[in-house]
Amino acid sequence: MTINKNILFFSYFLIFFFLLFEILFSKKNIFVLVENLNTIKKNDLLITTKENEFNSLNDFLIDFKVSKKFREIVIKDKLFYKNKDEKVLRYKIISE
DSSP states (O other), X not given: OHHHXXXXXXXXXXXXXXXXXXXXXXXXOHHHHXXXXXXXXXXXXXXXXXXXXXXXXXXXXXXXXXXXXXXXXHHHHHHOOOOTTOOOOOOOOOOO
């Protein structure tokens, strides 16, 4: 009976040792898992910021397409466009 217990204990010990060795020293070990989880978290944060930026730009584009007044303001601001009846003030900058 004690021989069976010793053999059983020894077999459990070997299985446990083998599994522990595989977890710690194999190609796909626990350290690689932790590193991959950190990379996934960073990429997830990057994706959420890109999605927010995309949504804000998409809203801006929709406003630009829909509203004529908004389109006129944006074109004047970004492209320095003026209407025929508008006056443009020019300043001369004197640098010393």
